[in-house]
């Protein structure tokens with residue numbers, strides 16, 4: 023949804039709500055059509071499949087998808103010139119096809135598309151590297167992706183249409199005078215029983231308004247950015263505020279969910295957090311089940327792994343990207359698989375962790391890459407007086423630590439404690455500069471970066 027329309031800012035909040043809800047209604051009509059209901063229902067009626075059946079199904083879907091891409095995308099036609107299509111494409115033969123990098127996709131984008139941009143639904147990938155990529159989904163694929171996630175939520179006992187939802191994502195709609203006048207940092211999409219909370223306005227002084235409003239609204243489900251929900255939970259705990267509602271589930275997306283995020287969010291909201299991986303490019307889904315395991319959903323695509331400097335990277339082939347086919351696409355995210363079976367009954371393979379974007383690392387002279395999950399221990403052990411932190415690196419032997427702290431509690435002892443934990447991670451050759459700041463800005467996407475690596 024784009025709320026960039028300037029004229030919206032001039033209107034009172036309730037009129038904005040009406041317009042947003044009307045727009046929401048149109049989107050529902052467009053996006054939840056026959057394809058959505060058919061696919062969602064077929065998923066819900068499905069019995070658990072055996073590993074062998076899952077494999078057969080995945081191979082069939084893969085062969086169909088690669089053939090479709092070869093026949094409909096100029097880019098893949100020339101990339102697969104030498105591929106023998108008399109044979110079926112299987113998980114084994116897939117490994118012989120060339121890897122597609124972000125740069126290849128970017129420079130050949132017009133040839134990759136199988137449809138015109140205005141025929142489908144566009145999605146823009148994150149601009150961490152400054153360059154965003156426009157991916158186009160066919161309407162059918164878009165509906166299928168919605169259906170897959172909704173069927174997943176229904177199995178967890180959440181009806182995505184009937185539940186009251188509080189959503190924290192990167193939409194800008196609170197710029198106008200109406201917000202500063204009313205302190206309403208949210209808008210309503212009544213058509214979808216959804217209240218959209220602005221992540222851009224989540225500064226310390228505004229957070230009491232967010233908590234008060236959540237207590238009035240009483241959502242049943244919270245979804246959105248990890249950083250925003252974490253920030254809110256931290257504020258509620260620190261100020262010992264009470265919540266007058268009980269959510270059934272929290273679904274986090276878009277950012278890496280680290281163990282310390284989960285612990286705090288679950289403790290404050292007293293409900294399970296479900297992690298999902300579904301990138302803007304349209305990667306295969308990885309979803310967390312009722313037993314708390316992450317499953318790689320083999321009916322949505324293929325995830326292969328390759329070892330790189332950054333660790334074990336994913337190569338994704340996604341069955342719902344007919345508009346902008348992704349086959350062996352090096353998406354830049356890291357993954358760890360694990361063996362074993364889950365007690366939830368699903369035989370979709372288990373994922374140990376999704377280790378964040380490849381860009382989420384700093385460099386240590388002594389130890390090489392220090393990833394976000396390595397830093398998680400440092401962040402978890404931060405003294406309570408630290409409200410927020412960001413690690414910035416411009417030189418290989420120097421890390422700047424931006425700290426937003428409670429000045430009445432912060433002292434040398436707290437700083438020494440952080441320095442010691444960092445030294446343990448980075449070794450003795452790295453210097454740390456601590457900068458106390460009143461506010462650490464978010465990214466233009468509304469997300470928050472714990473790490474900013476300017477070297478790379």
Ligand SMILES: [Zn+2]
Nearest residue numbers: 311315364366
């Ligand atoms: Zn499971």
